[in-house]
Amino acid sequence: MTQCIGAAISALGVLLGMLLLALAVREYRSGASALWMVAAAVLLLITVHTLVRDVRRLRTGPTA
Numbered sequence: 001m002t003q004c005i006g007a008a009i010s011a012l013g014v015l016l017g018m019l020l021l022a023l024a025v026r027e028y029r030s031g032a033s034a035l036w037m038v039a040a041a042v043l044l045l046i047t048v049h050t051l052v053r054d055v056r057r058l059r060t061g062p063t064a
Helices: 002-029 035-061
Strands: none
Touching: 002 035
């Protein structure tokens, strides 16, 4: 059960990461630094990696 909750939190993190990336692109187009886009993209990649790891853990089943 806790693995399901962890996967759900990871999915929420991916959604928030996508939102942050969209906001960073909008700010970049209005003249902000490109570092915001880079930071948002890196954060999104980290959250996607975490979601993939959690989903793989769910698919293998319980270890105990």
